[in-house]
Amino acid sequence: MKVVPLTPRTLVDELVGRIDALPRTTWARVLVDGALPTRPGELADALVEPLRALGRPVLRVSAQDFLRPASVRLEYGHEDPDSFRDSWLDVGGLVREVLEPLDPGGSGRVLPALWNAATDRAHRADYVTLGAGGVLLLDGTMLLDKWLPAELTVHLWLSSGALERQLPNEWRWTLPAYASYEPEADVTVRYDHPSRPALVGRVT
Template sequence: MKVRPLTPEALVAELVDRIDALPRTTWARVLLDGAPPTRPGSLADALVEPLRALGRPVRRVSAGDFLRPASVRLEFGRTDPDSFRDSWLDVAGLVREVLEPLDPGGSGRVLPSLWNVATDRASRADYVTLAEGGVLLLDGTLLLDKWLPAELTVHLHLSDAALARQTDPDRQWTLPAYDGYRPQADVTVRYDHPARPALVGTVG
């Protein structure tokens, strides 16, 4: 398997180039997927200004703002790894409020957040309109086995050992949720050492 080491800055530049190569006649939905230690949201944030400098409107959304209410999410307890993998994310809400409006011919009206986990209440966010040619950057974990529509998917891969080592002690219960999770992404990045990422297989 071909592996190309990169600096963090080169990784950002690589992803910006790939995203900007997507057609500007509609929207580009980009999913950045990784276990919490990889901090996919930080990588997504790093893409915002370079894309805007290229004339691309950008909207940032985090899957963590589209979790189900606690009464549903924690039905089988607070530390159930199967629920964490399959039931925590409000997939229907995320598709309805964020991804489907950016289908070709869609409205472009996106809801930046749906649920406030801290208060366990609706976030009361206002809809925003992303201009055509704009880029949606959606970060989260365990996103790429849920058939979410996207123009580009990025997976930050941790080896099992790195995942176990880097996961916070109070989150070790989530580790079984990642067993067998080997998504097919357009861009896969080895991320055991964030200061020395490496680009591996790509699709398309």
């Protein structure tokens, strides 16, 4: 297995190149997945402006805004690893409101946020229409074992030791959920040290 060291800047360049190589005749759904310490949303954010500079409309969505209501999410308690992995995310809502509208022949009309977990109330977000050739950048944790439709998937991989060291104390109860999570992704990035990422496989 080839592992190619990168810098944060060259990682962004690499991913932007791969995304922009996707056809502009339809939308590109890009999932950026990683354990909580990898902060996948930060990498997704870093891709926005370079893609727009290439003429790609971009929509940023976070899976955090598609969690289930607390009454469902916390049915088995606040610290149940199985629920965290399998039940916290409203997969149906995410597919219905974000991913399916960007299928070939879809409407392109997306609801960028559904549920505010902090207030445990529905978001008051408006629908937006992603322009032709547009890119959806969706970040989240444990996204890649849920059969979500996507044109490109990126996984920020942490070793078990790095995950245990970096996971905040209030989230350590999630460790068993991550222990059995071994997703397949189009792009896997070793992310034990975010300042020194490494691409698993070939650099384009």
